[in-house]
Amino acid sequence: MQLYGSLTSPYVRRLRALAIEQNIQFDFLNLNIFAEQDRETLVKLNPTRKIPMLVDGEQVIFDSNVIYRYLSQKLDFSPLSWDQENTLTLINSANDSLVELLICKRSDFDTNDDKLFFNLQRDRVQGVLSVLNDAAEKGEFNDYNYLAISLYCLVDWIIFRDLTDISSFPSLLAFHVAHQHRASNTETAPRD
Numbered sequence: 001m002q003l004y005g006s007l008t009s010p011y012v013r014r015l016r017a018l019a020i021e022q023n024i025q026f027d028f029l030n031l032n033i034f035a036e037q038d039r040e041t042l043v044k045l046n047p048t049r050k051i052p053m054l055v056d057g058e059q060v061i062f063d064s065n066v067i068y069r070y071l072s073q074k075l076d077f078s079p080l081s082w083d084q085e086n087t088l089t090l091i092n093s094a095n096d097s098l099v100e101l102l103i104c105k106r107s108d109f110d111t112n113d114d115k116l117f118f119n120l121q122r123d124r125v126q127g128v129l130s131v132l133n134d135a136a137e138k139g140e141f142n143d144y145n146y147l148a149i150s151l152y153c154l155v156d157w158i159i160f161r162d163l164t165d166i167s168s169f170p171s172l173l174a175f176h177v178a179h180q181h182r183a184s185n186t187e188t189a190p191r192d
Contacts, residue, residue, distance in 0.1 A: 001026035005052035017184035136171035
């Protein structure tokens with residue numbers, strides 16, 4: 001199996017961390033999706049033009065969640081419950097909004113402008129982080145599984161990229177501190 005992605009993507013990182021936690025063997029191919037040659041590789045294999053993607057023989061799987069489901073079935077992991085799927089959707093929605101804001105910022109837009117698109121993304125992020133903070137406070141991420149790995153990758157990516165102020169989410173910060181020295185997190189730490 002080959003996992004295509006970048007070192008800094010939180011979606012890719014969650015799969016790399018899962019591989020360490022579960023001793024899954026695959027080759028990791030680091031792509032710079034903004035460089036012409038790597039972009040061509042991405043477009044050839046994945047029409048969504050997004051990372052991560054997993055290649056297993058002739059099978060190409062797009063999207064981190066679909067890759068997780070594929071690995072779960074292939075390697076006989078427990079599937080996520082419906083409540084866990086909903087929580088993963090929350091994590092992904094905050095991730096997606098922050099990716100959009102980061103791309104806009106890198107495109108020289110002022111993402112602090114009072115514009116509908118930016119306001120919607122910022123509101124979504126704050127609302128979702130509040131719900132995730134409450135879930136962390138209730139211990140919903142105590143089992144360090146794919147869901148907790150995904151949350152860790154989101155929070156660490158927010159801190160790494162300085163994307164939003166998370167000081168008002170103490171349970172998320174405590175969760176981050178509690179897991180920052182896990183081998184799966186230190187070995188996959190984002191870097192440019």
